[in-house]
Amino acid sequence: MVTFDEIDRRILKLLQRDASLSLEALGEAAGLSRNGCWRRVKALEDAGVIKGRVTLLDPEMLNLSLTVFIQIRTKSHDANWLKHFARATREMPEILGAYRMTGDLDYLIRARVQDVKDYDALYQRLISRVDMSDVSASFVMEELKETTELPL
Known part of the structure; x- marks a missing residue:
């Protein structure tokens, strides 16, 4: 099990809502520099906490209602x-x-x-x-x- 601090949690919450956020926007919202944010995201990926990034599709628009x-x-x-x-x-x-x-x-x-x-x-x-x-x-x-x- 990985231990998270409040910044990690903030990053994860933001990425769960919108994985397309730029590192600049993510870092600003988390209170980090772009590089500091990149290091945190990379560490979360390396630890397996972030398994991947996806695009959520609207099933209704794809006729899968x-x-x-x-x-x-x-x-x-x-x-x-x-x-x-x-x-x-x-x-x-x-x-x-x-x-x-x-x-x-x-x-x-x-x-x-x-x-x-x-x-x-x-x-x-x-x-x-x-x-x-x-x-x-x-x-x-x-x-x-x-x-x-x-x-x-």
């Missing part, structure tokens, strides 16, 4: 099945997240698709690649909060 959570139960809990399942989910671009769960569910998938017909195509591809005992889906009717910002 339906978020679906896919709940999966499986009869198989061996390492080979998990490896096969993980590979299949990584290779399907509509799948944004796949998680092994505690409780009644074995796995939960979060995906973005155009509509229910598009979801069905994803479902058909998934079940053709991976043996599962039960698959169900829930469609998001209203998005109340969606963020990539971690609490600091």
Whole structure:
């Protein structure tokens, strides 16, 4: 675990909101020179705290307005099945997240698709690649909060 001071936290908060900030703007907001800010950002990258920088796209503008959570139960809990399942989910671009769960569910998938017909195509591809005992889906009717910002 990496220890952060208040300046590191300020830099991380700012970068989470807008990774396109120039070093000058970032340094000014964090109270550092451009070079001092660059050293801090570089250290956070080297430590693995900053994993990458991305551009967030508007799914509505890309005709991907339906978020679906896919709940999966499986009869198989061996390492080979998990490896096969993980590979299949990584290779399907509509799948944004796949998680092994505690409780009644074995796995939960979060995906973005155009509509229910598009979801069905994803479902058909998934079940053709991976043996599962039960698959169900829930469609998001209203998005109340969606963020990539971690609490600091």
